[in-house]
Amino acid sequence: MPSKNLEEELQHLRTLWSGFMASRVIMTANNLRVFDHLVGWRSVDELKEKLKTDKRATEILLDALTALGLLKKKKDRYKNTPLSDRFLVSSSPYYQGNIIAHAENLWWSWSGLDDVLKTGKPNRTERWDLRAFILGMHDIASLRSEEVIKRLPLRRVKKALDLGGGPGTYSIELAKKGLEVTLFDRPEVLEIVERVINDTPYGNNIKLKPGDFMVDSFGRGYDLVFLSQVLHAYSEKDNIRLLRSIRKTLNPGGYVAVQEFYLNETRTSPLRGALFSVNMLVNTQGGRTYTSKEIRGWLKDAGFISIRAHRLGETALYIGKI
Numbered sequence: 176m177p178s179k180n181l182e183e184e185l186q187h188l189r190t191l192w193s194g195f196m197a198s199r200v201i202m203t204a205n206n207l208r209v210f211d212h213l214v215g216w217r218s219v220d221e222l223k224e225k226l227k228t229d230k231r232a233t234e235i236l237l238d239a240l241t242a243l244g245l246l247k248k249k250k251d252r253y254k255n256t257p258l259s260d261r262f263l264v265s266s267s268p269y270y271q272g273n274i275i276a277h278a279e280n281l282w283w284s285w286s287g288l289d290d291v292l293k294t295g296k297p298n299r300t301e302r303w304d305l306r307a308f309i310l311g312m313h314d315i316a317s318l319r320s321e322e323v324i325k326r327l328p329l330r331r332v333k334k335a336l337d338l339g340g341g342p343g344t345y346s347i348e349l350a351k352k353g354l355e356v357t358l359f360d361r362p363e364v365l366e367i368v369e370r371v372i373n374d375t376p377y378g379n380n381i382k383l384k385p386g387d388f389m390v391d392s393f394g395r396g397y398d399l400v401f402l403s404q405v406l407h408a409y410s411e412k413d414n415i416r417l418l419r420s421i422r423k424t425l426n427p428g429g430y431v432a433v434q435e436f437y438l439n440e441t442r443t444s445p446l447r448g449a450l451f452s453v454n455m456l457v458n459t460q461g462g463r464t465y466t467s468k469e470i471r472g473w474l475k476d477a478g479f480i481s482i483r484a485h486r487l488g489e490t491a492l493y494i495g496k497i
């Protein structure tokens with residue numbers, strides 16, 4: 176019989192290595208839109224009819240979701256918990272189902288991690304669903320865009336560029352402040368952006384510019400360039416080059432604002448930042464999560480001054496001036 180300490184250690188290890196089981200159960204329930212059907216109490220028979228699924232499989236999945244705290248069970252009936260009602264029902268303003276659908280993209284690229292370790296090359300697969308990725312970014316940004324934009328020095332800003340701005344969440348927030356906004360992203364992403372921004376009263380205030388910002392010009396005469404969650408997908412060399420190009424597009428006195436996941440200088444904490452580096456390892460050629468020292472260094476190198484940083488939960492926002 177293992178000692179209490181040993182049992183606790185084993186439990187910790189088990190929770191770590193078996194995390195994929197809970198992930199897969201949530202991802203499948205999300206794909207099937209189980210939570211949309213469980214706003215009220217429903218039996219397995221009713222649910223399997225709605226979902227066109229196998230009864231035994233449905234019951235096992237629902238019991239596991241209940242054990243995970245995402246459903247309640249009374250006799251043979253199930254219903255969402257408040258957590259699921261808030262984040263997993265598609266009509267909720269806090270809906271996170273698109274980012275969970277994007278986890279499906281990650282599931283396949285992460286599954287090649289063994290080979291990635293040998294080759295150093297990413298494992299982005301054919302299964303990549305661009306719509307889930309971009310709308311997933313919207314799920315995340317919707318919960319924080321107001322808070323982030325509040326931190327920007329907008330007093331003298333008239334023209335703003337949201338570089339790599341798909342799905343448009345931050346552009347919408349900037350347009351709400353009365354700015355003239357240009358959103359630059361890849362053409363295939365802009366098709367998705369159009370639908371997101373035209374769902375709001377600000378669609379006409381946001382100009383869409385298609386291209387690859389590593390190759391194409393993204394215009395001139397901006398007072399602010401907002402670059403959110405972009406640098407982690409690129410190498411140090413590419414990032415310095417991009418920040419230098421950004422500097423050249425700015426009007427005198429203009430600003431750059433960079434948002435990135437926060438990672439401490441040892442690159443080992445917080446866990447989310449450290450694991451996100453692995454996400455970039457399996458999905459990009461040269462990206463990873465970067466530390467404050469690295470990002471501040473690049474901004475300086477690109478010619479920005481008066482660099483300030485704000486920690487905003489899991490991200491940090493860096494603001495530099497020219």
Ligand SMILES: C[S@@+](CC[C@H](N)C(=O)[O-])C[C@H]1O[C@@H](n2cnc3c(N)ncnc32)[C@H](O)[C@@H]1O
Pocket residue numbers: 309312313316338339340341342344359360361364386387388389402403404405408
């Ligand atoms: C992780 S998403 C972040 C989206 C948004 N800025 C946010 O914070 O919610 C990165 C975005 O940058 C865009 N992007 C990445 N590389 C790009 C490139 N070379 N040219 C144009 N857009 C690019 C992607 O298409 C995607 O929309």
